Amino acid sequence: MSFMNSLRPGGRHGLSSREERDPIGIAVAAVSKLAQSDLIDRVGLRRQAEQVVYSTTRNGFRVATAAGRRFARAGSRSQGARPASATSSGVFDLTPTEDEQMLVDVVRELAAEVLRPAAAGADEACSAPAEVLAAAQEVGLPVLGVPEELGGIMEERSAMAGTLVAEALATGDMGLAVATLAPGAVATAIGLWGTEAQQQTYLPAFTGDGGEAGVPVAALSIAEPTVLFDPFALSTTAQRDGDGYVLDGVKSAVVRGAEAELFVVAAMLDGTPALFLVESGTPGLEVEADPSMGVRAAGLSRLHLSGVRLGADALLGDTDAIAYAECVRLSRLAWCALAVGTGQAVLDYVKDYVNEREAFGEPISHRQSVAFMVADIAIELQAMRLVTWKAASRAARGQDFAREVALARQLCTERGMRIGLDGVQLLGGHGFVKEHPVERWYRDLRAVGVMEGVVMV
Structure with a gap:
């Protein structure tokens, strides 16, 4: 089946449902569509329109994160389900399994038919086209690392399958591969280290049980705009505040930050790095465009955290790093x-x-x-x-x-x-x-x- 024939425009007037809710998405989409119109050539405004698009993507913005969906809180705090480790035959053999090979063949077709043709335009626009992101969702990339019992597609730990998929996607374009894989990184993290409550709260949105809103835009944020950055010596801090935490700092390389509905943020807690689940719209969050030299199609941003208050259930994983x-x-x-x-x-x-x-x-x-x-x-x-x-x-x-x-x-x-x-x-x-x-x-x-x-x- 050809992926180009299976793609469907999302939302009204060619806008995705996310763009309909997000004023920033509407603005960026509007100026992009204006630049593609034949009308501006007839009235002599081509150069001015292109300058608007260029300034939007290059200089960017700094605004509060968009208020995303409301994730229904679950009550239990016991350990969640964990994917089983893959079995070993005792023989050094890296041949993909039959299921892995079938998945890789599908992703290679996606990379060749969808990612590669869209790569140049996405690099110039510093954003991934909606049809590319939709095709990745149809393949099931956001739930690749989620256990089958939680609605995912893998019975065992999927590090090998994920590696093969990432390699196949990057043959099309690395920037678009990053944009399509980013939500799955958050889902995988919750599947590996989340409590039962965290898994029941967030994973249904990734596995297709989140209603018409679709798979949430999500980002795993570890990097910081620091020279010789060390992921184990973070500048972002998490201070205990009663039963919760207060986060302060700046994170960089945040994929599609203006659209993201959920972040996994790394911060130092009591001198030890830890991971926290942060929903968009939380007071104290601001996002700023941060175009880079490479992987531009991923729409990289900076995330500013100023006194972001989180509950005790926001901690993902342990406090021992x-x-x-x-x-x-x-x-x-x-x-x-x-x-x-x-x-x-x-x-x-x-x-x-x-x-x-x-x-x-x-x-x-x-x-x-x-x-x-x-x-x-x-x-x-x-x-x-x-x-x-x-x-x-x-x-x-x-x-x-x-x-x-x-x-x-x-x-x-x-x-x-x-x-x-x-x-x-x-x-x-x-x-x-x-x-x-x-x-x-x-x-x-x-x-x-x-x-x-x-x-x-």
């Missing part, structure tokens, strides 16, 4: 998978280019310097893939994977950037212009070593 450390590792694993997928896109593109591009009467791939560079990309990419898959396999089985994910992140950070650079170099002057996608992939690959949180498997 055990859940938090696993969250950081699973997030880094997801970024490694995104790097592998984007690297594969670079390799596929440059192979065709060097075989078709001719100089001095023959394809440039006949030159050893070109052929060796392409071969190096393939070799490094396979190494990145294997070490990432090994870390994901150990995570899925509930084994310690700290060493493996550290190796994967180091390799994907260094070699991923090198693959992006070589991709640009192989295209020569064409690699520097937006006519070809390698310059965007190069910018995206540089995010792997600096991003924390956002996505998770």
Whole structure:
């Protein structure tokens, strides 16, 4: 089935239900539609309209977060359901299972038919098109990490499946992959560490039991706008206040922050990092656009927290940083998978280019310097893939994977950037212009070593 034939415009007048409720969404959608209209060409306002769109996405805004849906509170505070660890055959075998392969095939089709054609426009607009987000929901990406007994699609821990899906999505575009995977990171975190009350309160919205409102926009927020940021030495603080907490600080790399209805925010509690569930519309929350060099389609923002008061049930996981450390590792694993997928896109593109591009009467791939560079990309990419898959396999089985994910992140950070650079170099002057996608992939690959949180498997 073709994904392009299954997409449907959401809401009235082409606006999604979220845009209908969100004044910021309405404003951005309005100026975008204005810039696409033929009328402005007839009246000579093309340049002015494009400047409005550019200023909206570049300079951004700083406003209170939109008031999202009301999540119905559940009463029990006992430990929630936890996904079972995957079984091990005792043999080193990273071959995807039949179910995983079927899921990856569907996601690859999504990446090729939906993400890749929309990537350039989404990068320019600093936002993901509604049809791309809708297609990701139809595939079930938001509930990939949720246990089946809680309405998800996986019987076991899905770190391996999540890694394969992230890699497949990134072959289309890393920025759009991040935008589509971000809500699932929050759902996965609640499924892994949430209490029974938290799971009953929030997960129904992700699993399709939330009514006509659809899957909520949600963001996992760990990073901060700090030089040499250390996720275990946060500037954002959580102070105990009676039975609850008060959060103060600034978080960066928040996906679709102006639209988000639920945040998982990392903050220091009694000198130890912890995770908190924060609903949009909570007093003291403000969001500000923060366009970046890469992954621009994810619509990154900054989240300002000033005296944000939360109840005792807002704490997600433990206060010993055990859940938090696993969250950081699973997030880094997801970024490694995104790097592998984007690297594969670079390799596929440059192979065709060097075989078709001719100089001095023959394809440039006949030159050893070109052929060796392409071969190096393939070799490094396979190494990145294997070490990432090994870390994901150990995570899925509930084994310690700290060493493996550290190796994967180091390799994907260094070699991923090198693959992006070589991709640009192989295209020569064409690699520097937006006519070809390698310059965007190069910018995206540089995010792997600096991003924390956002996505998770």
